[in-house]
Every structure is written in structure tokens, then in C-alpha cells.
Amino acid sequence: MVPVRKGVILFTASNASVTSGLSPHAYAASKVAIVGLTRNLCxxxxxxxxxxxxxxxxxxxxxxxxxxxxxxRTTAKKLYESFTILKGAVLEEEDVANTALFLASDESRIISGQNIVIDGGYGTTNQAFPVKLQELTSSNQV
Incomplete structure (x- = not known):
């Protein structure tokens, strides 16, 4: 790539690189490391x-x-839909592939050093509060 002065390197990490406390430490650390490597290589x-x-x-x-x-598979999809912010859409293999194809294409020629999170908005909010609030209100403790 260096001799031709062109190329794309695309890593796959996980939304565990932007959310905390939901994955084993080693898994989360490895995914955050990939994001750091992405930025440094950029x-x-x-x-x-x-x-x-x-x-x-x-x-x-x-x-x-x-x-x-x-x-x-059906249960896993239902689980995903239950926690995603974007309702009516379930993350499929094709969504990941399409994102990769976009980032590898000339259509994204100016995008570099980015971690594109594909999670239906899950990482944009702290899910702990609404979950706890629902637990408390359903048991009439509030």
C-alpha cells in the first residue's frame, strides 16, 4: 500500500469498545485496543x-x-431488538458487510481514523437508569 500511496485497512472491533461493564475485561480491553490501533495507524x-x-x-x-x-437465532434477534434504541431494525450480517464495503470504497475516501459503531443507537445512552426505573416501578417501590 505504501508504494502505491493508496489503500484501506479496516478492523472489526465491537460496541464493547464504546460501552462499559457489559463484557469480560479481556474482551473489552482487546476491542478498545483495536480502536486505539486504528487511530494511531490513521x-x-x-x-x-x-x-x-x-x-x-x-x-x-x-x-x-x-x-x-x-x-x-430468533431469540438472539429478539434480544437485540429489546435493547436497541432504533426500533424496527435488527442488526444483520449484511449490515456489517455493507458498512465494510462503504468504508473500503471511494465513496468514503475522506473518512479515516474512525470507529463506526453499528448498534442501532444503543451506545448513545446509559441503559442502567431506565432498566432500574422499570424494575422499581413494576414492583411499586417508587
């Missing part, structure tokens, strides 16, 4: 015309995820 390789970005998807009902959660 600075280092930009002078060679090389773009570096990262995609951080939320739960996708892949065989690996469903096995880890010990649920079927």
Missing part, C-alpha cells in the same frame, strides 16, 4: 494515502453469538 499511514477505520457492531445473531448466548 495518523502514521495517512501521509501515504492509506485510510484506516474500524467497525464496531453490536450483537449479530451469528452461530458464534447464538452458541455463546446458548439461544437460537
Amino acid at each position: 495518523v502514521d499511514l495517512g501521509k501515504h494515502g492509506i485510510r484506516v477505520n474500524c467497525i464496531s457492531p453490536s450483537l449479530v445473531a451469528t452461530p458464534l453469538a447464538t452458541k455463546a448466548l446458548n439461544v437460537d
Whole structure:
């Protein structure tokens, strides 16, 4: 890439790179490290015309995820829809692939050093308060 002064490096991390307390420490640390590497490489390789970005998807009902959660694909999708902010949309493998294709294409020629979070808005808010509020109000403790 350096000799031709053009290229794209695209990493995959996780929405665990922007949310805290929901993943094992080693997993979260590795995903945050990928985002840091993305940013550092962006600075280092930009002078060679090389773009570096990262995609951080939320739960996708892949065989690996469903096995880890010990649920079927339908249940995993329902779980995703229950916690995402963007209702009516469930993150699919194709969504991740389309984001990758966009970032690898010339349509994103000026985007570099970014961590594109694909989570239906989940990472934009602290879910702890509404969950606790619902628990308290459903048990009439408020």
C-alpha cells in the first residue's frame, strides 16, 4: 500500500469498545485496543494515502453469538431488538458487510481514523437508569 500511496485497512472491533461493564475485561480491553490501533495507524499511514477505520457492531445473531448466548437465532434477534434504541431494525450480517464495503470504497475516501459503531443507537445512552426505573416501578417501590 505504501508504494502505491493508496489503500484501506479496516478492523472489526465491537460496541464493547464504546460501552462499559457489559463484557469480560479481556474482551473489552482487546476491542478498545483495536480502536486505539486504528487511530494511531490513521495518523502514521495517512501521509501515504492509506485510510484506516474500524467497525464496531453490536450483537449479530451469528452461530458464534447464538452458541455463546446458548439461544437460537430468533431469540438472539429478539434480544437485540429489546435493547436497541432504533426500533424496527435488527442488526444483520449484511449490515456489517455493507458498512465494510462503504468504508473500503471511494465513496468514503475522506473518512479515516474512525470507529463506526453499528448498534442501532444503543451506545448513545446509559441503559442502567431506565432498566432500574422499570424494575422499581413494576414492583411499586417508587
